Structure formats: structure tokens, C-alpha cells
Amino acid sequence: MGRFVVRRVLQMVGVMFAVSVLTFLIFNVIPNGDPAVRMAGRQPTETQIEQIRKEWGFDKGVLTQYVTTMEKVFTGDLQSYFTQLDVGEEIVKGLPRTLSLALGAALLWMAVAIAFGLYSAMRAGRFSDRFLTILALVGISMPVFWIGALMNYYLGFKAGLFPNGGYVPLTEDPIDWAYHLILPWTALAILFIGFYSRVLRSNVLDTINEDYVRTARAKGLGERQIMVRHVLRNSMIPIVTLWGLDFGAVMGGGAILTETVFDLQGVGQYAADSVGQLDVPPVLATTMFAAFFIVLLNAVVDILYAYLDPRIRLQ
Amino acid sequence: MSLAFGFIFVLLVAVCAAAPLWATHVAHTTPTENHLTDMVTIDGERTNVVGLDGVPIGPTYSGEFFLGADRNGRDVMVRLLYGGRNSLMIGVAAAVMTTLLSILLGVLAGYLRGPVDVAIRSLLDVMWSFPVIILGVALGVALALGGFKLGPITISGNSLLIPIFVIGLVYVPYMARPVRGQVLSLREKEFVEAARAQGASPARIMLTEIVPNLLSTILVFFTLLIANAVLLESALSFLGAGVRAPNPSWGTMIDEGIDRIATAPHLTVVPGIMLVMTVLSLNVFGDGVRDALDPRAKVRLEH
Numbered sequence: 282m283g284r285f286v287v288r289r290v291l292q293m294v295g296v297m298f299a300v301s302v303l304t305f306l307i308f309n310v311i312p313n314g315d316p317a318v319r320m321a322g323r324q325p326t327e328t329q330i331e332q333i334r335k336e337w338g339f340d341k342g343v344l345t346q347y348v349t350t351m352e353k354v355f356t357g358d359l360q361s362y363f364t365q366l367d368v369g370e371e372i373v374k375g376l377p378r379t380l381s382l383a384l385g386a387a388l389l390w391m392a393v394a395i396a397f398g399l400y401s402a403m404r405a406g407r408f409s410d411r412f413l414t415i416l417a418l419v420g421i422s423m424p425v426f427w428i429g430a431l432m433n434y435y436l437g438f439k440a441g442l443f444p445n446g447g448y449v450p451l452t453e454d455p456i457d458w459a460y461h462l463i464l465p466w467t468a469l470a471i472l473f474i475g476f477y478s479r480v481l482r483s484n485v486l487d488t489i490n491e492d493y494v495r496t497a498r499a500k501g502l503g504e505r506q507i508m509v510r511h512v513l514r515n516s517m518i519p520i521v522t523l524w525g526l527d528f529g530a531v532m533g534g535g536a537i538l539t540e541t542v543f544d545l546q547g548v549g550q551y552a553a554d555s556v557g558q559l560d561v562p563p564v565l566a567t568t569m570f571a572a573f574f575i576v577l578l579n580a581v582v583d584i585l586y587a588y589l590d591p592r593i594r595l596q
Numbered sequence: 597m598s599l600a601f602g603f604i605f606v607l608l609v610a611v612c613a614a615a616p617l618w619a620t621h622v623a624h625t626t627p628t629e630n631h632l633t634d635m636v637t638i639d640g641e642r643t644n645v646v647g648l649d650g651v652p653i654g655p656t657y658s659g660e661f662f663l664g665a666d667r668n669g670r671d672v673m674v675r676l677l678y679g680g681r682n683s684l685m686i687g688v689a690a691a692v693m694t695t696l697l698s699i700l701l702g703v704l705a706g707y708l709r710g711p712v713d714v715a716i717r718s719l720l721d722v723m724w725s726f727p728v729i730i731l732g733v734a735l736g737v738a739l740a741l742g743g744f745k746l747g748p749i750t751i752s753g754n755s756l757l758i759p760i761f762v763i764g765l766v767y768v769p770y771m772a773r774p775v776r777g778q779v780l781s782l783r784e785k786e787f788v789e790a791a792r793a794q795g796a797s798p799a800r801i802m803l804t805e806i807v808p809n810l811l812s813t814i815l816v817f818f819t820l821l822i823a824n825a826v827l828l829e830s831a832l833s834f835l836g837a838g839v840r841a842p843n844p845s846w847g848t849m850i851d852e853g854i855d856r857i858a859t860a861p862h863l864t865v866v867p868g869i870m871l872v873m874t875v876l877s878l879n880v881f882g883d884g885v886r887d888a889l890d891p892r893a894k895v896r897l898e899h
Binding site for chain 1: 718721722724725726728729730733735823827830831834835847850854857858861864865868871872875876879880883
């Protein structure tokens with residue numbers, strides 16, 4: 282097991298390195314003109330461009346450029362050319378917000394998806410199952426930012442049931458923190474609920490036909506006990522790994538849309554705003570940050586899976 | 597039932613394809629024409645297309661401004677249809693690009709194995725680690741900033757090819773992996789062995805034996821790909837990294853609409869509904885296709 286973990290961690294480092302190279306290539310080497318001009322964003326002045334050129338080493342070779350860029354990203358020596366704020370600081374400020382959104386939504390969608398999926402499987406073929414399936418399909422067809430905006434407006438602004446966007450730190454007031462996050466959590470969760478409930482449903486339906494379930498029934502175990510202790514537990518393994526991957530993806534980029542719509546000022550919104558300004562340093566940093574989360578969660582999920590299923594370790 | 601939804605999708609496509617007809621004969625305008633200072637007759641009353649307080653008119657359900665106007669006085673219905681053309685075209689083109697690339701990479705990696713497989717898999721791993729949205733945004737921004745110049749090929753930053761390229765590229769790992777898995781199992785089958793015994797070259801085997809047997813997997817993925825591509829395009833356009841103004845797309849329309857959701861909700865609701873209908877019909881249809889072809893398959897695509 283230990284050897285597998287080490288191997289996986291090394292792989293993770295390798296992928297991060299490759300991601301950094303890819304990010305660098307995208308922003309500095311794409312053949313379309315002067316990278317210094319591109320860095321400077323929307324309305325650059327001649328002195329700004331010169332300054333950028335020296336700072337990032339565009340007058341030197343590509344390798345030097347890469348080293349300089351990565352140095353700046355990892356030592357946090359990045360400053361936005363648009364707002365003059367330190368990029369690292371902004372990311373640290375935004376992190377707890379993005380984390381609150383992602384974690385809360387992830388737990389919410391898991392809980393609801395399990396409930397829906399299990400219920401759907403138990404009533405397979407009947408009306409309630411079909412109804413939930415349609416609901417799920419509608420859920421995965423809706424763009425997050427659209428449903429979020431509509432919810433924010435109709436439930437928040439007009440009906441006054443929920444606050445109109447914004448974020449309250451957990452340390453300040455836990456109740457208000459949750460209150461502000463209910464709509465964003467729901468908006469983000471809808472899509473995943475749709476997907477996960479269907480995956481769980483199909484897994485449960487597969488498991489129900491297994492021999493050990495038949496044995497359990499023959500032994501005389503109650504239906505409820507069978508469902509929860511045997512069927513559910515075994516259907517969950519692929520779900521848990523998918524959950525890890527999706528959580529990573531949400532932290533990495535899925536949160537962007539929800540944060541923008543609800544004005545949560547998290548890392549995702551920071552990335553989105555910087556994109557709008559064509560402001561390269563923050564986009565660089567947030568890209569690396571996002572990729573890091575995905576790679577990390579991928580590795581964690583792989584390790585978890587290997588722990589649960591020893592055959593994987595031999596790959 | 598899924599066939600019905602497939603039909604709905606085709607209907608939507610047809611309606612959007614007919615956009616120019618509607619624009620010229622019914623609405624008498626273009627998707628980018630501003631009517632800021634014009635007046636229009638509703639219920640016998642002459643009103644400003646965009647009121648003095650900046651609020652555009654809502655749906656009139658008559659020929660001109662059938663679904664109202666946006667803040668620049670442009671006809672929403674016309675933009676909706678043209679935007680649909682853009683969004684759908686990008687979605688389908690991107691899906692085609694992803695499919696072709698995935699087949700290429702998946703078959704090469706799965707059949708040739710060895711160093712080719714390792715190289716392709718590492719590449720896919722790295723792409724997979726890039727979250728879909730961030731990669732799309734990063735590429736979209738980098739390319740949009742100055743367009744793309746490769747020797748004689750120049751694509752302006754405004755071109756629709758850029759979102760197609762970005763979206764098409766982003767989904768490759770999600771499809772290439774299952775394709776590769778299928779190829780891995782296909783190559784052990786007897787008919788492949790028979791072809792090899794006959795002396796067929798690897799290239800010939802890949803083309804004539806492997807690829808045709810991938811078709812059911814590809815077909816299922818393809819419909820889901822279009823659905824996700826359309827959704828991704830709307831997300832990218834919403835963030836400003838996809839279709840760029842003034843070109844209409846459902847994503848840009850929603851983006852513009854959200855600012856005015858209090859005064860002119862139809863600007864947000866209308867393109868959103870079209871989007872949901874399109875993606876939903878594709879999803880239901882794709883589901884039906886999958887059930888028909890392989891009920892036990894666990895097809896998974898990211899969003």
C-alpha cells in the first residue's frame with residue numbers, strides 16, 4: 282500500500298509539472314504576437330509593456346521565461362496589472378468562500394442524490410421513479426448560472442426569502458453564513474443531484490440482483506436492513522470515488538459560475554473577473570490553483586480506491 | 597419517448613436554421629441592428645423600443661419584437677434564433693472535433709500499446725487535470741486576445757472557430773478514455789486475430805476492424821457530447837471567453853440579461869429556456885439511444 286501511495290504522489294507531482302508547462306505555453310507561447318502586450322491586458326502603455334518584458338524575461342529564451350513565470354507563481358510574486366493588488370493575497374482571501382460553497386454543495390448533493398437514487402431504485406419502473414428520472418434529466422440540462430440567477434432574483438430579491446447574494450464569513454456569524462449560502466448550494470447541487478441520483482439508482486439496481494442480497498433475504502433479514510447495510514454500502518464505492526473527482530472539479534472550476542452569479546467573491550469569481558479584464562497574472566495563478574485541486578483530489582481518490590479494492594494496487 | 601425528444605431537438609435545429617427567414621420577412625431586422633431610438637406600435641399605442649429609463653419592451657407577440665427587445669434595442673427573437681444557430685453550430689462542430697480526435701487517440705493508444713499508449717495516456721491525464729471551465733477560459737482568453745496565426749492560417753479573435761476549437765479540445769480526455777478501453781477489449785477478439793493472420797497491416801486493422809465496432813459507443817457519446825458542448829459554450833460565453841459580442845449566442849444573451857433581470861426578466865428567461873429545451877431533448881434522446889444499444893453500459897461524461 283505504501284509503495285502505491287508513493288507512486289501516486291510522484292505521479293501527482295509529474296502531472297502538476299506538466300500542467301504548469303501547459304499553462305505557460307498557453308499564455309506565453311501561443312503564436313499570435315507579443316506576449317508582453319498580451320500580459321498588459323486591455324489598454325497598455327509603452328512603458329508598461331517594456332517593464333513587463335523585463336520582469337518576465339520575454340527578451341530572453343523560452344526556458345528562462347518558463348523558470349521566471351513559475352518562480353513568480355510559486356513565490357507569490359504576482360501582481361495584477363489591472364488592480365495592482367497582490368494575486369496571492371486575493372486567492373487566500375477567496376479560498377474560504379470557495380471552500381464553503383464547494384463543500385456545502387457537495388455534501389448537499391450527496392445526501393439528496395442518495396435519497397433520490399435509493400428511492401428511485403426501490404420504486405423502479407413505477408411513476409415516482411419515472412418522475413424522479415425526468416427531474417434528474419432536467420437538472421443536468423440546466424446551466425448553473427442561469428438557474429442560479431433566476432433563483433437569486435425570484436427567491437432572493439423579489440420574494441425576499443433569501444439574501445440577495447453576498448457572503449458572510451463563518452467566523453462572523455454561522456447562521457448568517459449558512460443563510461447566505463443556501464441558494465448557491467442549491468443551485469450548484471441541482472446539476473450533480475440529477476447525475477448522481479441516476480448513477481446510484483443504476484448501481485443499486487445492479488446490486489439488488491446479486492446473490493448475496495438473495496441470501497440475506499432468505500436468511501430473513503428485514504428489507505430496510507438489507508437496503509441500507511448491504512445494498513447501499515456496496516453501491517456506494519464508485520459513487521464515493523466519483524464524488525471525490527467532482528469535488529475537485531468544482532473547486533477547480535465549477536464554482537466559478539455560481540460564485541459570479543451570487544457575488545461570493547471567492548477564488549472562482551476572482552478568476553472570472555480577471556478573465557473579463559484579460560488580466561493575465563491572476564488568470565495564471567488561479568489556473569494553477571484550480572489544477573492543483575483537481576490533481577490532488579484525483580490522487581486522493583485513487584489512493585482511497587486502492588485501499589478499498591486491493592486489485593488496483595497491482596497496476 | 598426519447599424518440600419524441602430527438603424529434604424536438606431536430607425541430608429546434610430547424611427553427612434556428614430558419615433564422616434568416618424570420619429575420620427578413622417577419623421581424624424586418626438583423627440580430628445586431630440597434631433600434632435604440634425607434635418607436636413601435638403596441639396595442640395601438642406608440643411606445644419607445646427602449647424606454648427613456650433604459651428599460652426595453654417585453655414580448656409583443658407580434659411580428660416585430662416578437663419576444664421584446666434588449667437594452668440596445670435589438671430584437672430578442674431574432675437574436676435568439678441567430679444565437680441558436682451559433683450555439684448549436686458550435687456545439688455540433690465541437691462534438692465532431694472531439695469525436696474525431698478521441699477516435700484517433702483512443703485507437704492508437706489502445707491498439708498499438710507500448711510507448712505510444714503511455715505517451716497518449718499521459719497527455720490525456722494532463723488534459724483531464726485541467727478543469728473543463730478553466731481550460732476553456734484560459735484557451736478562450738489567450739486566443740481571443742490576438743487571434744491565432746499559424747503561418748498562412750489566420751483566425752481573428754472574433755471568429756466562431758475559437759470556441760469550437762476550445763470546446764472540442766477540452767472534452768477529448770472524457771471520450772478518448774472509454775474509446776481506448778473499448779479498443780483494448782476489441783483487439784483481443786477473434787476477428788482481429790484472423791485479420792492479423794491474413795497479414796493485414798496494423799493501420800488496415802485499425803481502420804476496417806476496430807473503428808466500425810466502436811460505432812455504438814461513439815454514437816452514445818456523441819449526443820451527450822453535443823449537449824455538454826452547448827452547455828459549455830453558454831458558460832464560456834457567459835464568462836466572456838466564448839462567443840464574443842456582438843455575435844449572439846444563448847450564453848451571451850443570458851449574460852446580458854442577468855444585469856437587467858429586475859426590469860426585463862424576459863432577457864434572461866427566454867434564452868435560458870431555449871438552452872434547457874435543447875440540452876434536455878439531447879439528453880433524453882441520448883439516454884434512449886444508450887438504452888437501446890447497450891442497457892448495461894455506464895456511460896459517463898463530465899459537465
